[in-house]
Amino acid sequence: MITLIPLINVMGCFQNQSEKINPEDSLKKLILVIGPWTREEQSKAEEFANRFVKADPVVSQFLPEFSELMQSLGTHFSNNDFALPEINFEEFSVEERELLLSLSRVLYDFVEVRFYVSEIPPWGQCIGDPNWHTNAPM
Amino acid sequence: MLILSAFIENINHENPMSQEIKADYCIVGAGISGILLAYKLASSGKKIVVLDQGPHFTEEDRANMLQKSKEDLNDLADYNDDVDPDILTPHSSANSGDQVVNYTNFRLFGIGGTALHFQGIMMRPLEEDLQVKTLFGYGRDWPITYAELEPWLLEAEKEIGVAANEDNPYASPRSGPFPMKAHPFSYFDREIFGPSLKKLGITGHSCPFSVNSSIYNNRPACQACRACKFCPSGARYSPDRVHFPLLMEHPNVQIIDSVSLRQLETGSDGRRILAAHAIRIKERTPLLVTANKFILAMGGVEIPRALFLSASNGHHKDGLGNMGGQLGLGFSDHDGPLAIYDAGRKVGNRLGFETMMTDHFRINEDRKKESTFSIFASPATDWIPVGTTAVQWATKNNTLSLEELRNGMTRYVSIWTQTELQGNGKLELDHDNLDAFGAPLAKITMKLTDWDRQGYSKASDTIAQIGEAMGASNISDIPPPGDGLGYHPSGASAMASNPDEGVCDTNLKVFGLHNLYLVGNSVFPHLGSNPPTLTIAALALRLAAHFEGKKSI
Numbered sequence: 292m293i294t295l296i297p298l299i300n301v302m303g304c305f306q307n308q309s310e311k312i313n314p315e316d317s318l319k320k321l322i323l324v325i326g327p328w329t330r331e332e333q334s335k336a337e338e339f340a341n342r343f344v345k346a347d348p349v350v351s352q353f354l355p356e357f358s359e360l361m362q363s364l365g366t367h368f369s370n371n372d373f374a375l376p377e378i379n380f381e382e383f384s385v386e387e388r389e390l391l392l393s394l395s396r397v398l399y400d401f402v403e404v405r406f407y408v409s410e411i412p413p414w415g416q417c418i419g420d421p422n423w424h425t426n427a428p429m
Numbered sequence: 430m431l432i433l434s435a436f437i438e439n440i441n442h443e444n445p446m447s448q449e450i451k452a453d454y455c456i457v458g459a460g461i462s463g464i465l466l467a468y469k470l471a472s473s474g475k476k477i478v479v480l481d482q483g484p485h486f487t488e489e490d491r492a493n494m495l496q497k498s499k500e501d502l503n504d505l506a507d508y509n510d511d512v513d514p515d516i517l518t519p520h521s522s523a524n525s526g527d528q529v530v531n532y533t534n535f536r537l538f539g540i541g542g543t544a545l546h547f548q549g550i551m552m553r554p555l556e557e558d559l560q561v562k563t564l565f566g567y568g569r570d571w572p573i574t575y576a577e578l579e580p581w582l583l584e585a586e587k588e589i590g591v592a593a594n595e596d597n598p599y600a601s602p603r604s605g606p607f608p609m610k611a612h613p614f615s616y617f618d619r620e621i622f623g624p625s626l627k628k629l630g631i632t633g634h635s636c637p638f639s640v641n642s643s644i645y646n647n648r649p650a651c652q653a654c655r656a657c658k659f660c661p662s663g664a665r666y667s668p669d670r671v672h673f674p675l676l677m678e679h680p681n682v683q684i685i686d687s688v689s690l691r692q693l694e695t696g697s698d699g700r701r702i703l704a705a706h707a708i709r710i711k712e713r714t715p716l717l718v719t720a721n722k723f724i725l726a727m728g729g730v731e732i733p734r735a736l737f738l739s740a741s742n743g744h745h746k747d748g749l750g751n752m753g754g755q756l757g758l759g760f761s762d763h764d765g766p767l768a769i770y771d772a773g774r775k776v777g778n779r780l781g782f783e784t785m786m787t788d789h790f791r792i793n794e795d796r797k798k799e800s801t802f803s804i805f806a807s808p809a810t811d812w813i814p815v816g817t818t819a820v821q822w823a824t825k826n827n828t829l830s831l832e833e834l835r836n837g838m839t840r841y842v843s844i845w846t847q848t849e850l851q852g853n854g855k856l857e858l859d860h861d862n863l864d865a866f867g868a869p870l871a872k873i874t875m876k877l878t879d880w881d882r883q884g885y886s887k888a889s890d891t892i893a894q895i896g897e898a899m900g901a902s903n904i905s906d907i908p909p910p911g912d913g914l915g916y917h918p919s920g921a922s923a924m925a926s927n928p929d930e931g932v933c934d935t936n937l938k939v940f941g942l943h944n945l946y947l948v949g950n951s952v953f954p955h956l957g958s959n960p961p962t963l964t965i966a967a968l969a970l971r972l973a974a975h976f977e978g979k980k981s982i
Contacts, residue, residue, distance in 0.1 A: 349502055376832040377832060
């Protein structure tokens with residue numbers, strides 16, 4: 292999955308910088324940028340991002356307190372940025388960097404995201420094979 | 430008296446539908462001990478009333494909680510989330526003085542109690558855990574031996590359904606086999622954890638779990654759903670799913686949920702409990718239960734609190750069973766460091782719980798110097814929030830490597846330990862903090878000793894050694910002592926030979942009262958480094974046999 296991500300999406304390329312959008316949309320955009328979902332899985336990524344911005348107290352760590360910062364952070368990325376392989380913070384303010392790291396910590400804390408990245412069936416979905424954990428990883 | 434007055438003021442006088450129930454047995458608390466006790470007594474035909482402060486959760490409730498946790502992105506969703514926090518008893522803790530740490534109790538209210546969400550570890554105590562004062566000079570001895578307890582441990586394993594192999598070289602003797610074989614070792618156990626332990630001269634072995642490895646008593650084997658808190662398949666034991674339905678088949682048993690005990694009323698001679706005064710918490714209407722025998726089965730905090738709250742001006746002014754001044758003393762729990770490794774290679778999957786552990790440090794410690802501890806390890810990704818650690822490890826030279834962060838998820842290992850404590854905590858009433866009905870909450874002052882901290886330090890060092898043996902490239906920061914507290918409160922109304930050493934006798938009868946009994950982890954004189962649930966269940970079965978005049982199983 293990771294290997295399919297085009298190198299052009301490596302952050303530091305600002306050719307697709309976008310204009311400021313509202314804080315909530317900016318937060319959603321950032322989730323797509325740092326999350327694990329590729330562009331082919333856009334609908335899945337957007338569905339998650341929609342739940343994220345409604346999930347309290349998760350979202351209250353970011354909005355409305357950091358609305359302005361969230362907006363400016365969003366301008367570093369284009370609308371085509373999905374699952375970037377890395378982000379270089381050279382062009383970011385300290386506050387922007389810390390906010391993005393904080394969002395990354397929260398995002399990758401979720402069991403849904405961890406399972407998705409690890410290609411493990413969703414939490415609560417019975418696999419039906421009590422020996423599946425004995426298999427060597429692929 | 431002050432407390433009872435406050436309680437009466439909080440009753441809904443607009444709708445005073447007071448009710449009185451008469452029974453042979455009044456059991457307060459429908460967790461694993463209360464439900465098992467009632468189940469064993471049910472066939473006697475005697476009238477049994479079981480009260481619990483929380484609700485009864487249906488299968489639909491479970492499914493909804495799981496679904497809602499996904500919709501709300503709330504991985505910590507739990508059974509009591511939607512219950513009014515102003516009605517369920519909260520708790521407070523002290524945080525002052527030297528070596529005193531914050532204390533939070535993670536118990537649940539409801540039919541099934543804390544076993545609604547417990548992991549299902551069913552480890553036994555060691556023989557030595559019951560004689561720590563005599564053998565090592567700390568804590569309190571149990572007034573019964575391991576040999577006396579062992580048949581009840583075995584019976585509890587059968588009643589609940591425990592899966593394990595007899596592959597633990599550190600275990601104390603057992604008189605029969607486990608009901609089910611263990612869940613097979615994972616890829617991680619087989620290829621990484623087990624060999625790493627072996628390098629250090631430690632044996633990894635199966636961990637007893639009340640999660641079915643095969644069909645047992647009409648319940649399915651584990652289906653690897655990995656949301657064990659809500660266990661969609663029903664393979665993990667939960668009292669409300671297994672013994673509660675069986676209890677409901679007995680017309681002589683009445684289980685009333687959403688009822689909070691406020692006080693036990695003592696007779697004028699101070700020798701008997703006459704009634705349990707309770708309140709239906711939704712309607713705020715009073716409920717009075719009179720019975721021949723009363724049993725408190727409310728867990729490690731609420732049992733001693735109820736004994737304090739039932740103090741009377743006459744014979745029991747310092748609380749029931751407290752003539753020796755022992756009520757609230759010896760409060761204990763488990764602590765234990767936890768860490769995350771980057772194993773440097775893919776570690777495979779997890780069944781939802783650990784399939785290998787080691788009791789090595791429960792038996793091979795100099796207990797005069799430091800505490801014992803048990804060790805558990807497994808792939809981390811399926812159960813522990815690793816975001817903070819993963820981002821820290823993936824950030825270098827002002828660059829966040831998201832690719833590294835994502836790849837790391839498949840390499841992370843969690844290792845956690847459970848350390849024994851001496852039991853120097855204290856539980857008392859907190860007159861500055863009252864519950865919704867005006868009664869003081871429990872105040873717990875959890876004091877860690879140098880001995881406790883020495884054990885924690887040894888466990889932390891051991892975690893690092895295992896990581897090194899594993900070839901781990903990174904290890905997370907280890908939290909300070911006290912961070913692991915809150916899951917196994919015990920000891921504050923201990924079993925003893927006499928009132929100068931505890932609160933109840935070897936038959937769990939409260940000293941000075943003919944008809945009041947206790948069952949739960951609050952009666953443990955000492956808690957070793959094993960989770961308490963199996964022992965709690967064993968004591969409930971033993972108490973039922975005592976009531977029925979049986980000397981043995």
